[in-house]
Amino acid sequence: MVNNTLLIVGVLLIIQLSLLIYLYTEKKSIIKRNDEANSLFQQLFPKYLPFLTGDSDIEPWLPQKSKLKQVVLERILTGFAHVVTDPVGNQRVKEVAECQLLDCYRKTLKTGNWSERLNALYLIEEFMMDALREDIKEHLNSVETMDEEYRQTLRTLASFEEESLLDYILSHPHMSQRLIKEIMRRLPLNILIDLMGMIKEKGEETPGAVKYAFIDYCGEAGYYELLPFVESMLGDTSKETRIKALKSLYHYQYCTSPELIIPFFTSVNWEERLYAAKLTGEMNLTEFSNYLMLLAGDRVWWVRFQACEAIKQMSDGKILLTYLTERHEDVYAQDMAKQSLTMRVGGHV
Amino acid sequence: MIDKEWLSLLTLILAVIAIIYMVTVGLIYLILFLIASSRIKKERFLNQEEYVEELTSNKDTFPVSVLIPAYNEEVGIYTTVRSMLGLNYPQYEIIVIDDGSKDNTSGKVIEEFKMTEIDVALRKYFNTKDVIKAYQSTVHPNIFLLRKENGGKADALNAGINFSRYPYFAAVDGDCILDHDALLKVMKPIIDSNGLVTVTGGTVRIANGSTITRSQVEKIALPKGPIVLMQIIEYFRAFLIGRLGLSRLNILLIISGAFGVFEKKRVVKVGGYNTKTVGEDMELIVRMHRSIKEEKSNQRVEYIQDPVCWTEAPDNAAVLRSQRKRWQRGLAETIWLHKKMLFNPKYKGIGLFSMPYYLIVELLSAVFELVGYVVIMSGLLFSFVSLDIVIVMFIVTVFYGSLLSSLAVLLEEWTYHKYPDTKSLIVLFFWALTESFWYRPLMVWWRFSGLIQSLTKKADWGNMKRKGISTD
Numbered sequence: 001m002v003n004n005t006l007l008i009v010g011v012l013l014i015i016q017l018s019l020l021i022y023l024y025t026e027k028k029s030i031i032k033r034n035d036e037a038n039s040l041f042q043q044l045f046p047k048y049l050p051f052l053t054g055d056s057d058i059e060p061w062l063p064q065k066s067k068l069k070q071v072v073l074e075r076i077l078t079g080f081a082h083v084v085t086d087p088v089g090n091q092r093v094k095e096v097a098e099c100q101l102l103d104c105y106r107k108t109l110k111t112g113n114w115s116e117r118l119n120a121l122y123l124i125e126e127f128m129m130d131a132l133r134e135d136i137k138e139h140l141n142s143v144e145t146m147d148e149e150y151r152q153t154l155r156t157l158a159s160f161e162e163e164s165l166l167d168y169i170l171s172h173p174h175m176s177q178r179l180i181k182e183i184m185r186r187l188p189l190n191i192l193i194d195l196m197g198m199i200k201e202k203g204e205e206t207p208g209a210v211k212y213a214f215i216d217y218c219g220e221a222g223y224y225e226l227l228p229f230v231e232s233m234l235g236d237t238s239k240e241t242r243i244k245a246l247k248s249l250y251h252y253q254y255c256t257s258p259e260l261i262i263p264f265f266t267s268v269n270w271e272e273r274l275y276a277a278k279l280t281g282e283m284n285l286t287e288f289s290n291y292l293m294l295l296a297g298d299r300v301w302w303v304r305f306q307a308c309e310a311i312k313q314m315s316d317g318k319i320l321l322t323y324l325t326e327r328h329e330d331v332y333a334q335d336m337a338k339q340s341l342t343m344r345v346g347g348h349v
Numbered sequence: 350m351i352d353k354e355w356l357s358l359l360t361l362i363l364a365v366i367a368i369i370y371m372v373t374v375g376l377i378y379l380i381l382f383l384i385a386s387s388r389i390k391k392e393r394f395l396n397q398e399e400y401v402e403e404l405t406s407n408k409d410t411f412p413v414s415v416l417i418p419a420y421n422e423e424v425g426i427y428t429t430v431r432s433m434l435g436l437n438y439p440q441y442e443i444i445v446i447d448d449g450s451k452d453n454t455s456g457k458v459i460e461e462f463k464m465t466e467i468d469v470a471l472r473k474y475f476n477t478k479d480v481i482k483a484y485q486s487t488v489h490p491n492i493f494l495l496r497k498e499n500g501g502k503a504d505a506l507n508a509g510i511n512f513s514r515y516p517y518f519a520a521v522d523g524d525c526i527l528d529h530d531a532l533l534k535v536m537k538p539i540i541d542s543n544g545l546v547t548v549t550g551g552t553v554r555i556a557n558g559s560t561i562t563r564s565q566v567e568k569i570a571l572p573k574g575p576i577v578l579m580q581i582i583e584y585f586r587a588f589l590i591g592r593l594g595l596s597r598l599n600i601l602l603i604i605s606g607a608f609g610v611f612e613k614k615r616v617v618k619v620g621g622y623n624t625k626t627v628g629e630d631m632e633l634i635v636r637m638h639r640s641i642k643e644e645k646s647n648q649r650v651e652y653i654q655d656p657v658c659w660t661e662a663p664d665n666a667a668v669l670r671s672q673r674k675r676w677q678r679g680l681a682e683t684i685w686l687h688k689k690m691l692f693n694p695k696y697k698g699i700g701l702f703s704m705p706y707y708l709i710v711e712l713l714s715a716v717f718e719l720v721g722y723v724v725i726m727s728g729l730l731f732s733f734v735s736l737d738i739v740i741v742m743f744i745v746t747v748f749y750g751s752l753l754s755s756l757a758v759l760l761e762e763w764t765y766h767k768y769p770d771t772k773s774l775i776v777l778f779f780w781a782l783t784e785s786f787w788y789r790p791l792m793v794w795w796r797f798s799g800l801i802q803s804l805t806k807k808a809d810w811g812n813m814k815r816k817g818i819s820t821d
Contacts, residue, residue: 019755026762027766115395116394339467344487
């Protein structure tokens with residue numbers, strides 16, 4: 001018994017002591033590495049700036065140790081990429097990154113652990129290293145879990161304006177609307193026009209997520225070329241599609257023919273009434289004020305709230321709201337009008 | 350003579366039960382550590398800024414209502430609200446709910462944020478004590494203040510939910526400070542999962558000792574007092590081992606009341622916060638799990654190890670005792686309210702593991718450990734039990750406390766590694782080793798008292814006198 005007890009004591013002591021030594025040495029080396037990287041960054045960033053801005057053709061010296069070189073260069077390029085606005089600067093970042101970091105990222109994508117691969121993907125996108133396009137495509141096929149790595153691989157490819165992604169999203173119905181929109185945000189107008197053509201051609205066979213994401217994104221991006229398509233969706237048989245189209249028009253803050261909105265003021269779906277009210281307020285369609293006055297007494301709280309907010313946006317909004325506070329037959333609508341009158345817009349829906 | 354033999358046998362049986370219990374608990378913790386550490390290790394070197402960058406400019410990032418219930422928080426409320434203003438998040442509103450404070454909590458908020466009174470057409474998802482007045486900041490239109498009659502924290506949160514306008518809300522204590530990216534990080538799993546994650550909770554850390562200026566954490570350092578130091582280690586263990594481990598199995602029953610994000614639709618569906626319990630944060634999560642399981646939904650409750658909420662910990666024994674008694678009482682009430690779920694296969698992991706775990710390990714451990722201490726002492730005093738058994742029990746106790754605390758320090762270093770020097774690590778490690786000799790027995794006794802209190806229903810709120818954690 002005593003021997004066993006001593007054995008347990010010994011094992012516990014060794015575990016705890018090893019843990020302490022590991023933590024101490026690891027911490028010490030991390031602090032040392034960080035200090036070294038910080039100091040090099042402070043020295044090299046001012047020297048690298050003229051090279052990145054194109055004022056100098058001489059690339060400054062970089063440390064020999066590959067890991068340290070990678071860390072410092074990543075910090076320099078990220079720091080510069082965050083502030084640079086002109087294409088020349090971006091091109092320079094891309095060139096330097098492709099010259100110095102390409103092999104290292106290629107290797108990381110193949111053999112690195114999860115967080116290393118993900119960090120590499122973030123930076124490949126940030127530095128626009130499209131020389132790695134084929135490697136990323138290959139990587140997409142090898143990603144097994146639909147987690148952040150999968151999403152970032154798609155985002156990175158999209159940032160290279162990869163056209164094959166259109167077929168990919170149309171053939172992967174499991175993808176979320178949100179992810180599809182993240183891809184769309186990175187694609188140029190001509191590819192989006194191609195996508196619109198594909199959606200029209202496929203018709204009902206288009207995955208719902210792609211269609212909804214596209215309609216939604218049209219408004220977010222505000223491309224006039226895609227507006228007729230969005231407006232045509234107002235007459236769709238699917239409620240979800242119509243709501244997306246209304247939402248998209250709300251983001252456009254424009255509609256070629258405001259009469260298209262009228263049927264939605266009396267829709268049986270409260271979401272459609274809500275977006276009709278929002279759109280009216282956003283486009284300042286004073287001719288529809290009467291509809292809004294009616295919606296101020298809607299049975300759904302959100303519609304009432306939005307109707308009053310929309311009235312407030314009108315040039316004579318305050319007069320109309322004051323009228324509502326005194327005359328509306330519904331007491332709750334009166335309260336809502338009072339709220340809209342006293343509450344400032346901001347931080348709300 | 351017969352009495353002495355009988356007593357000796359009884360003590361031996363109790364000792365064996367206590368040993369088996371503590372070894373089992375130690376093993377459960379070790380398993381949870383292994384589950385948690387694999388996640389922490391995976392994300393150890395992740396570039397956290399890039400990880401959430403997409404959300405900052407994304408129009409699909411759900412807007413969030415930040416609810417701050419406050420009762421007599423005049424010292425810390427301004428700091429808390431100001432820290433919320435610095436959050437990196439595209440769209441959010443801040444709602445301070447003054448729950449009938451007797452001090453100048455409302456006055457402070459009204460004055461600092463230049464608020465004016467507004468009319469409110471309040472929705473009533475839940476009945477609460479009357480809202481007396483509502484205010485909006487003229488400087489930051491997304492800050493609101495509700496002044497209501499006193500009804501307790503749960504009632505204040507329910508009033509905040511009634512007033513809030515966004516589909517998700519964050520409940521944050523009135524004495525806390527959030528890290529700049531905390532809301533983004535805690536919302537990320539909800540957004541990425543397309544709403545499959547219904548609740549997320551972040552890590553709460555103790556601010557005592559750190560330098561917080563103008564509501565921003567500038568330098569992380571350790572406090573000097575051993576009571577706060579031990580709480581720091583205890584929080585690492587509770588969050589990084591306990592909560593992360595259980596969360597990965599989707600059987601987590603606690604999201605800290607100090608900082609959690611909730612899907613409003615689900616909270617409304619289950620009836621909001623329960624105003625009749627002191628552990629309203631845990632009780633709500635259990636009810637949400639119950640609703641999820643009864644609906645056969647695949648929604649999840651997740652703990653995220655990174656988003657950090659800083660809070661002020663009690664720095665004296667009297668306040669700490671009151672806090673722990675209250676926690677114990679809240680735990681007991683929640684388990685009692687949902688006793689139907691205990692060992693009930695209908696609730697899967699929650700009924701078969703989580704609820705029993707919280708009952709036997711978190712709630713009744715005080716009883717088992719107390720028995721252990723009594724056996725050790727009586728064994729030594731009256732020679733009822735052999736010295737070998739006493740030694741084994743002592744080692745098991747050390748194993749249970751110190752090793753797991755040390756492992757928690759390791760996870761902290763892997764997750765945040767924010768202490769700027771090696772000295773802090775050694776200090777934490779040293780105190781982790783001492784836990785079994787003084788802190789744990791104290792906790793056991795206080796938690797045991799809390800358990801008794803929950804049976805006798807004697808309330809001891811012991812409100813903490815705040816010093817404030819930020820300087821201007």
